[in-house]
Amino acid sequence: GEDVEQSLFLSVREGDSSVINCTYTDSSSTYLYWYKQEPGAGLQLLTYIFSNMDMKQDQRLTVLLNKKDKHLSLRIADTQTGDSAIYFCAESSNSGYALNFGKGTSLLVTP
Amino acid sequence: EAGVTQFPSHSVIEKGQTVTLRCDPISGHDNLYWYRRVMGKEIKFLLHFVKESKQDESGMPNNRFLAERTGGTYSTLKVQPAELEDSGVYFCASSRTGTAQPQHFGDGTRLSIL
Numbered sequence: 001g002e003d004v005e006q007s008l009f010l011s012v013r014e015g016d017s018s019v020i021n022c023t024y025t026d027s028s029s030t031y032l033y034w035y036k037q038e039p040g041a042g043l044q045l046l047t048y049i050f051s052n053m054d055m056k057q058d059q060r061l062t063v064l065l066n067k068k069d070k071h072l073s074l075r076i077a078d079t080q081t082g083d084s085a086i087y088f089c090a091e092s093s094n095s096g097y098a099l100n101f102g103k104g105t106s107l108l109v110t111p
Numbered sequence: 112e113a114g115v116t117q118f119p120s121h122s123v124i125e126k127g128q129t130v131t132l133r134c135d136p137i138s139g140h141d142n143l144y145w146y147r148r149v150m151g152k153e154i155k156f157l158l159h160f161v162k163e164s165k166q167d168e169s170g171m172p173n174n175r176f177l178a179e180r181t182g183g184t185y186s187t188l189k190v191q192p193a194e195l196e197d198s199g200v201y202f203c204a205s206s207r208t209g210t211a212q213p214q215h216f217g218d219g220t221r222l223s224i225l
Contacts, residue, residue, distance in 0.1 A: 004153070031211050042115070042202065043154075043216035050211065088154065097142060097206070098156040098167060099214060 006089050006102035013110055018076040020105045022089030025070065029091040032065060033099065034074045037086045046074070046087075076107075084109045113137065115217035117203050123223045129191040132220045136185070136205030142166075143186050144206075144214060145178060149199040160186060161208070190222075198224045 003025045012018045024032070030051050035043040049056045049063045049072075056063045062075040076083055086104040116135045124130050136143045145157040157176070158168040162183035171178070175194070180186040190197055200221050204214040 033213065035216070040218075042117075042218035043204075045213050045215060048211070048213055090154075097144070097159055097214075098170065099144075099146070099154075099204075100156070101146075101154040103151075103153050 004089055004091060004100055004102035006087075006105045008103065009106050009108070011108045011110065012079050014079060014081055016079055018074075018079045018083070018107055018109075020074045020076075020087050020089075020107065022072040022074075022102055023070055024072065024089075024091050024100075026091060026093055026100070027070070028093040029070075031092050032063075032072050033090040033092075034061075034063065035088040035090060037088065037104070039085075043088065079107075079109050081109045081111065083107060115203055115205050115215055117201075117217040117220050119220060120218065121221045121223075123225065124193055125225050126195055127192045129189065130193055130222065132188045132190075132201055132203075132222070134186045134188070134203030134205075134217060136203070137215055139207065140205035140215075141183070141208050142206045142212070142214075143180060144204040145186070145188055146170075146202040146204065147199050148202070148219075149196070154202065157188075193222075193224045195224050198222055 033048040034046040060077045088104045089102040090099040143160040148154045156170040159166045160180045177189045200219040202219045204216045206212040206214045
């Protein structure tokens with residue numbers, strides 16, 4: 001199947017910016033998503049971007065998409081301890097509704 | 112609006128037994144999905160319902176898994192008989208019909224097979 005790759009772990013200091021990266025292989029990916037999972041909870045949709053967009057900003061979150069390199073990133077400005085969680089990158093193509101997930105990046109925010 | 116709810120939150124059964132997981136989607140969402148995450152692996156798609164019909168069941172691992180959505184409301188996922196490799200977290204999601212409607216996930220059912 002198609003692959004979605006993420007680094008597994010990221011540690012930042014409170015107040016710094018966090019950048020979580022994701023690469024994917026499916027050239028027909030149309031929609032790309034970022035989900036957040038806090039301990040013991042489900043997947044919370046953070047934001048999503050269409051493949052015809054380069055950037056999307058929503059408060060402290062900025063998503064950048066480089067479609068040529070099939071690279072997606074999530075930047076969290078002024079990272080807080082409450083942002084500590086697992087962040088999943090996911091993609092879907094026009095051909096179906098199924099989401100294809102990466103393994104998730106564990107973000108640890110230290111005081 | 113109420114979110115996607117899943118029951119039970121945690122199930123521990125012995126190998127060979129049967130377990131049924133339930134998912135109640137967000138009201139008005141015709142699309143319902145099942146995913147699972149096996150320890151250390153990615154979250155994998157299992158199947159997709161549109162109302163009561165199976166739209167895509169390409170991710171179902173084998174015939175020990177049976178999903179239903181009678182009446183197009185809640186869905187059940189039955190595993191019979193359960194095997195050790197079925198352990199993991201089973202997520203349900205739902206979405207409206209239409210372009211780029213995001214999927215909203217439940218908290219998942221953690222299934223442990225002993």
